[in-house]
Amino acid sequence: MTIEERLKNNIALALQLLLLLVGVYIIIMAEEFRIWKIPLLIIGLLSWFFFGNKTKYPIIWIMLFMILIVDLCNLYFGVANHHFMLLYMVLSVLLYFYHKRTEILQKNIQMLLVVVVITSVVQKLMSSQFINGDFYYDMMNKGGLFRVFFRFFPEKFELIKSNYQSFLDLNNTNPNLYKKIELKTIIPHQASVSLVFAWVTIFVEFLVALFILVKPKNTWTHLLFAMMILGVLCTRLETGFMALLSICGLLLCHNLKLRLLYVLMVVGCITLVVTKFGFH
Amino acid sequence: MTEKTKEYILKYSIPSLAVLVIAIHFFFVNTQNLNAWKGGGYGMYTGIHYQYNQIYIPGMSVDSLISKKGEMKSIFDRLKLMPNKTNLKKAAILVLKTRDKDSVHIQIWKPAISRVDNTYTRVLIDEIYLKNSEL
Numbered sequence: 001m002t003i004e005e006r007l008k009n010n011i012a013l014a015l016q017l018l019l020l021l022v023g024v025y026i027i028i029m030a031e032e033f034r035i036w037k038i039p040l041l042i043i044g045l046l047s048w049f050f051f052g053n054k055t056k057y058p059i060i061w062i063m064l065f066m067i068l069i070v071d072l073c074n075l076y077f078g079v080a081n082h083h084f085m086l087l088y089m090v091l092s093v094l095l096y097f098y099h100k101r102t103e104i105l106q107k108n109i110q111m112l113l114v115v116v117v118i119t120s121v122v123q124k125l126m127s128s129q130f131i132n133g134d135f136y137y138d139m140m141n142k143g144g145l146f147r148v149f150f151r152f153f154p155e156k157f158e159l160i161k162s163n164y165q166s167f168l169d170l171n172n173t174n175p176n177l178y179k180k181i182e183l184k185t186i187i188p189h190q191a192s193v194s195l196v197f198a199w200v201t202i203f204v205e206f207l208v209a210l211f212i213l214v215k216p217k218n219t220w221t222h223l224l225f226a227m228m229i230l231g232v233l234c235t236r237l238e239t240g241f242m243a244l245l246s247i248c249g250l251l252l253c254h255n256l257k258l259r260l261l262y263v264l265m266v267v268g269c270i271t272l273v274v275t276k277f278g279f280h
Numbered sequence: 281m282t283e284k285t286k287e288y289i290l291k292y293s294i295p296s297l298a299v300l301v302i303a304i305h306f307f308f309v310n311t312q313n314l315n316a317w318k319g320g321g322y323g324m325y326t327g328i329h330y331q332y333n334q335i336y337i338p339g340m341s342v343d344s345l346i347s348k349k350g351e352m353k354s355i356f357d358r359l360k361l362m363p364n365k366t367n368l369k370k371a372a373i374l375v376l377k378t379r380d381k382d383s384v385h386i387q388i389w390k391p392a393i394s395r396v397d398n399t400y401t402r403v404l405i406d407e408i409y410l411k412n413s414e415l
Contacts, residue, residue, distance in 0.1 A: 077308075077318050077361060084301060084320035088294050095290060104290045111295035116322055119302050123316055123323035129393075130326045137395035138328055167400065175336050175389045180401040191395040236325075 007259045011102055014250045015093060017266045021243050022064045022086060024273055028280045029071055036070040058097045065090045082241040088112050089244065109251045110216040117209040124202050131202075133195030140190060141183040142167065145235050150186065159184045204228055212252075222253045226261050233269075239278030243269035313364040313405075328391050333360040334402060336387045337375065345375070352378065363388040363405045372410040383411040 006013060030037060044063025052059055068087050071079055092108040129135045139145040143160035150156045163183045170181050187193060208228050211221040226249060229242050243266050250262040272278030298320075305321030308314035315330035316323025335342050335356055346353040355374055359367040368386055375384045387407040393400050 077314065077358075079318075081318075081320060081322050081324055084298070088298055091297075092294050095294070099290055101290075104287065107291040108294050111292065112298055115295050115298045115302070119322045123321065123326045127316065127323070127326040129328065132395070134393045134395050135325075135327055138391075138393040138400070139325075141400075170400065170402075171334055174338075175334060175387070175402045175404070178401060180399045182398055183400055185398065191398070194395055 003260070004256065007256045007263070010250055010253065010259055011105065013259075013263065014247050017243075017250070017263070017270075018089060018093065018247050019060070019064075021240075021247065021266070021270055021273075022068070022090060024270060025086065025240065025280060026064060026067050028273070033070050033074050036074075037067055040066050040070070056097075058094060061090060061094055061097070065094060080240070082244055085112070085116060085241070085244050089247070106216070106252055109248050110212060113245070113248050113252075114209050114213045117205055117212070121202055121205045121209065124198075124205070130198055133191065133198045135194075136197050137190060137194035140186050140194065143186075148234070148237070156186050159186055204231070216252050217254045219253075219255045219258065222249055222255060222258045222262075225249050226258060226265070229265060233265075237272060237278035239269040239272045240280045243273070308362070312362050312366075314362050315360075318361060328393070330360050332391045333363060333405070334389045334391075335359060335371070336389060338385055340375070340379070340384075359388060363390075365406065365408070368406055368408040369410065372408050373415065376410060376412055376415065381412070383409065385409050 040063060044059060044066070048059045048063070065087070068083065068090060071083065072087065089109070089112070092105055092112070095108070096105040124130045127135070136145060141160070141163045143150060143157075143164065147160075150160060166181050166183060170179060173179055185191075204224075205228070208221075208225050211218070211224055215221045225245075229245050229249070232238055233242050246262045246265040246269065250259055250266070253259050253262065269278065273280045301320040302322070305314070305319040305323075308319055309316060309321065309323075316326050317330055337345075342356070346356050352374060355367070355371050359371050368388065372384050372386050375381070375386070385407065388405045389402040390405050391400065392403045
């Protein structure tokens with residue numbers, strides 16, 4: 001089968017990538033709540049090996065869903081937001097095995113994306129620390145933003161390290177003294193850049209949500225969405241969540257070149273997650 | 281159930297579940313002071329991470345209290361994530377029980393940054409004074 005033929009069957013490809021991503025995620029989280037996961041894995045894997053071809057039930061997906069539920073029940077306020085997204089997506093896939101209708105699966109994914117991105121916009125608008133640029137300013141000072149690029153500029157990296165040390169020293173003092181420290185800025189006009197960047201983030205996310213709601217399969221929508229994902233990856237290695245969003249894009253997109261871009265992003269993100277270079 | 285209703289349910293039940301989880305997140309944010317980063321509300325990267333919140337107990341090293349994984353660490357982590365009266369009291373009771381003290385004073389602080397005057401400091405979120413006799 002050629003690459004083009006593989007890309008034409010985007011649903012099968014996306015499900016394969018999702019299966020790989022959930023598998024990797026579950027291995028990373030495996031140490032937590034072993035008492036529940038060990039029996040689930042033994043029963044699930046044996047059923048899959050012995051009855052996988054004989055039954056109509058998607059045994060492997062059911063097992064993965066149950067393992068995700070174990071983490072959710074025990075760590076509801078501890079798991080990352082993409083754990084919830086993973087659960088919704090696996091649930092959509094389970095339903096897909098029942099109804100077998102591509103347009104319903106795509107509607108699930110489309111609406112999920114709209115809900116997630118628009119909620120992210122609302123959360124940002126509700127945070128004064130975000131809308132006045134203070135949050136990005138702090139992230140830059142402590143190396144939380146564009147860290148990958150700053151590594152190529154040793155003098156900037158030294159500033160970040162020095163800022164972080166000042167922050168640690170402050171935390172070793174009695175907070176009742178209301179001591180203030182001054183952090184060193186990393187880039188020129190950082191105060192203004194942080195503010196502009198915050199509002200650009202809100203605007204782009206809002207546009208993405210709007211486009212996905214109105215034109216979920218349009219090439220321009222996916223160009224913007226893919227650019228947003230790449231933009232997030234450039235600022236910070238949120239690889240787990242971005243892999244999930246790329247799989248969503250792959251499920252919805254009609255353009256073969258953009259499908260290829262999504263596949264490359266998912267594979268790249270999974271590689272970074274597995275090698276623990278990015279966040280899971 | 282008609283075919284149309286079934287289709288409608290299949291299309292919108294999972295996104296509705298996501299909306300329900302988000303509503304629960306906002307409920308906890310408003311009633312229990314849950315940090316926006318957690319609870320399925322997609323509020324990550326909207327404010328400084330809650331791990332930078334600081335628990336301060338005068339005359340006691342918090343680092344030594346939470347050096348090992350256990351009940352103390354999980355209660356203190358919960359206090360950083362959800363700094364409210366209930367979690368402050370739980371932390372205070374645990375410190376009193378394990379450290380053989382007559383009273384304890386626990387404060388929870390959050391970082392505050394200003395890009396305008398380029399300063400970084402801490403702001404008190406809440407505090408508790410608890411005596412052994414009150415237990």
